[in-house]
Amino acid sequence: MTNIELSGVYMKNIILVLSLTWFFISCNGVNSPLSGLLSKTYSDPTNDVIEDHIDIMSCHIDLNGDDITIDFTLENVPASLTFNHSALADNYLEYEYEVEFDSDLNGTPNYSISVMHFKPPGSSEIISDLISNTQANLWEDNGSSSSTIGASSSSLIGNVLTITTSKSLAPALSNLMIDHVFGISTFYTDGTTSYVDGVSL
């Protein structure tokens, strides 16, 4: 026991060195090398959700250049959809097309880009097109809360929903790679039943 006690400081130093070595290896990505990919097309089965307008067939993410461009190819997006379902409570999420990023690779997403619609208080049901009734934004997620930090733009051509976001909205966006993609999903509710689709990464 005496020898172990005498060498306690030495052991602590060894543990410190090993810890620092692990830390630097982790920081350098040696344990999980990053691909460096800046674009990727993700495929998803068709008809794995009954609502065609949120059924992802593929999602292309392009991180080249000054913008982040996301193309959701959906099974079928009708020219008109129902918004502000009477069965849905005020302020609840009704539509969402979202890509989440984990920019610091700590296992928790901290940015997301989405097209969404929340039912405004006191609103009535309307039947209208997806783009003019949804908001497109960059969100920053801080654990329990999320806040918009800038506007994205969105368009729908055929069944392809495109969301474009300037990297200038947040410094961390400039370093994003495909490795940082954390989740790709869609959501829709009619106020009674909720539907989701998501891509397996």
Ligand SMILES: [Ca+2]
């Ligand atoms: Ca699908």
Ligand SMILES: [Ca+2]
């Ligand atoms: Ca993170």
